[in-house]
Each structure stands twice: as structure tokens, then as C-alpha cells.
Amino acid sequence: MHLVKVGRDQEVLATIGRAVARLGVTDAAITLVGAVHEARVSVMRKSDAFDDLVRDYAQPFELTGTGEVSGGAVHLHATLAGEDLVVCGHLHAATVRDFFVHAYVTPLCTGGPTVPKLRVHNITTSLDGFAAGPSQDSEHPLGVGGERLHEWIFKTRYGRAMIGRDGGSEGLDDAFLRRGDDNIGATVMGRNMFGPIRGAWGDNSWSGWWGDEPPYHHDVFVLTHHPRADLTMRGGTTFHFVTDGLDAALAQAFAAAAGQDVRLGGGAATIRAALTAGLVDELHVTVAPILLGTGEPLFADNAAAAYRVTDFTPSDQVTHYVLTRPAPPNASPAPPNASPT
Structure with missing residues (x-):
């Protein structure tokens, strides 16, 4: 399992994507957890596949979810919960302006045997x-x-x-x-x-x-x-x-x-x-x-x-x-x- 930190002023998908490429991981499961104070997010809600929500948020909220790496491509399914926001859907983009997001990347196939921990x-x-x-x-x-x-x-x-x-x-x-x-x-x-x-x-x-x-x-x-x-x-x-x-x-x-x-x-x-x-x-x-x-x-x-x-x-x-x-x-x-x- 690899920890990827998304820090201040970093884009979530791009940061995880760079880490995945550096690690040489082609297939993996992702657990996404974080606390965000300010962010710009774009998320497609599950309730309406054609409804993109793009907004700036300037209050604390949690960004959590799961994801996968398939053929090196990163896909994230996120839940954002804030003071006036509860959105579930496919995460297109999220730029963290303050606080942090962590992604735990667990390789499913890295080309060699894994050692149990x-x-x-x-x-x-x-x-x-x-x-x-x-x-x-x-x-x-x-x-x-x-x-x-x-x-x-x-x-x-x-x-x-x-x-x-x-x-x-x-x-x-x-x-x-x-x-x-x-x-x-x-x-x-x-x-x-x-x-x-x-x-x-x-x-x-x-x-x-x-x-x-x-x-x-x-x-x-x-x-x-x-x-x-x-x-x-x-x-x-x-x-x-x-x-x-x-x-x-x-x-x-x-x-x-x-x-x-x-x-x-x-x-x-x-x-x-x-x-x-x-x-x-x-x-x-x-x-x-x-x-x-x-x-x-x-x-x-x-x-x-x-x-x-x-x-x-x-x-x-x-x-x-x-x-x-x-x-x-x-x-x-x-x-x-x-x-x-």
C-alpha cells in the first residue's frame, strides 16, 4: 500500500496519477480520505449522470471515497460532505487549496509477488x-x-x-x-x-x-x-x-x-x-x-x-x-x- 499526499494548491487526480505512474502501478484499489478547507471541485452526481456540479467551497468539509487504477488510468468515486453540501458521484477534478487529502493506493498487480504484512x-x-x-x-x-x-x-x-x-x-x-x-x-x-x-x-x-x-x-x-x-x-x-x-x-x-x-x-x-x-x-x-x-x-x-x-x-x-x-x-x-x- 502506498500513501499519496495531496497538499495545498494541488489537483487531486493529477497528483495521484503522477504517483501511480512513478510507482509503475497498473491496477490498484484506492481509498481516498481527507479534510479540505478550500477547494474547487467538479463532481458528477449519481442521481443525474448529466448533472455536473462545479463550485468553489470555502468551508471545512471531508472528501472521502474509493477508486481504482485500471491500465494506469485513475478513477475516483467521491463523497463530499460539508456544512451545506452532501454530494456523491464520480470525481472529475478537485483542487485542494488548504488542508489535505490522502490517497491509499493498494496495488492489485505490480508484476511480482507481494509480501504479506x-x-x-x-x-x-x-x-x-x-x-x-x-x-x-x-x-x-x-x-x-x-x-x-x-x-x-x-x-x-x-x-x-x-x-x-x-x-x-x-x-x-x-x-x-x-x-x-x-x-x-x-x-x-x-x-x-x-x-x-x-x-x-x-x-x-x-x-x-x-x-x-x-x-x-x-x-x-x-x-x-x-x-x-x-x-x-x-x-x-x-x-x-x-x-x-x-x-x-x-x-x-x-x-x-x-x-x-x-x-x-x-x-x-x-x-x-x-x-x-x-x-x-x-x-x-x-x-x-x-x-x-x-x-x-x-x-x-x-x-x-x-x-x-x-x-x-x-x-x-x-x-x-x-x-x-x-x-x-x-x-x-x-x-x-x-x-x-
Whole structure:
């Protein structure tokens, strides 16, 4: 996946087109997200194929959408939502005069094999760096006060659909949430993320926080020190309980993903272990404007020292950061085990 930034006074289609040509991408999928203060746009509305809307806008609005590259040609299907504007259609042109637009170009065919990645998405921290509050248990799965970290999720259409509700925003936050599902073939998580039980599993009645049909729909590998039989749920999710550590869980997950990427779901200790070992290819972390004071830190012990911020994008709820590993190490260090209990 390649990030294309469309900055001040740049034309969206032309900028993405130049980047696509430079990358040599001939077939790709595009996710378009951005916040625009001033722009001149030309869009053909879906409601009327012959109705072109060309206007200057001088108020903040979000420009989101999808697109594709076919034979090197870029096509975008956009939604613009502002104070007095909601337009869906094919984007002919958009010149950004202030703020920014980002296009994530995911090649479908680049003439060679792609290497599956280990990705972290939508992990949220407080301003003081905690990814969960203290005292996690069945009543407080994110620790005391930790549920405030994820309030932004359930204001989006994606998040509301997770809990069986309609409505929600379709802007920047929603787009980032959906990116977390793209091309994911398996998930790895720590035991704390799977549930509040510590020590032996007891009667095996705990089956996760997500009800009878978890949102994964693929194989999920749970780190634990205590053996347990596989647990198959509705909708295609099977939980596998791995007692051999993070490296074994990742090996099994990449095998199950069959060429797709693997998502590292958390919690914070599991992500820290993978970051410290340089195993994570891409980390998307959101920072919520709250203070927890104490809890589970994400970046303790300089875990992300080898990574760099390649993108940051504020919404009206949180700030999104994307961290990437600059280059694969010449030799992969032996990954430490995460610390499941």
C-alpha cells in the first residue's frame, strides 16, 4: 500500500496519477480520505449522470471515497460532505487549496509477488499514552475508564454496525476503521484481549467479548500459557489457543492467511513485544483527547524506536497516526514472547 499526499494548491487526480505512474502501478484499489478547507471541485452526481456540479467551497468539509487504477488510468468515486453540501458521484477534478487529502493506493498487480504484512489498526491511546485503563476485568474489559478511548468508534457507521445499529458518520474515522479489515486473512491477539480470565481456563465457558458471531470471520490465534481446544464460532471465526509464544502464533497466522496480511489485534503488551522485535510493518494508532493517568502503556520501553511516523491526520474526534518500519532488518531477531497470563 502506498500513501499519496495531496497538499495545498494541488489537483487531486493529477497528483495521484503522477504517483501511480512513478510507482509503475497498473491496477490498484484506492481509498481516498481527507479534510479540505478550500477547494474547487467538479463532481458528477449519481442521481443525474448529466448533472455536473462545479463550485468553489470555502468551508471545512471531508472528501472521502474509493477508486481504482485500471491500465494506469485513475478513477475516483467521491463523497463530499460539508456544512451545506452532501454530494456523491464520480470525481472529475478537485483542487485542494488548504488542508489535505490522502490517497491509499493498494496495488492489485505490480508484476511480482507481494509480501504479506503484519499490521496493527485502530489501537487507541490517551494523550498520556495508555491503551487501556487499570484493573481490567469482565466489568471493565478496557480497564477502569478505558471505554472512553473508543467512543469515537461508535460514532461512525462502521462502529454502529458492529453493535447492530444504523446511522453514524462516514468520514475520515469511518474510512480508517474500514482500512483495518482490508486484505486481512488472520488475526493474532493476546489473552487479555480475548477475555478477563487469568490462569487456567476453568470450564471453557468463556468465548470472547463478541457474542456468538465475532467480527473476524477468519482464524484468530490467541496467545496463552494454558492449553485449550479450538473454538469455532458462527460466521467463520475459529479461535486457536497458542502456548508456544508470539513467533509460533505469527507463523500459524501467516499460514492460515494464505498470502493475505495478518492483523495484530492487541492488547498493548502483545503489540509492544512485536514492535520491539521489529515485526510490525504498519501501525495505525489513534490518540483520543483524554487523560487516563494510569493503565497499560503502548509505547513503554522505547518499543517503537525503530519506526517513523509516515502520516498523521486529525479528525474532529481523534488524531490518526500511521507508523511504518523504514526497512526490513537484514536478519530478523528472535521475537520475544508476549506476556499473556
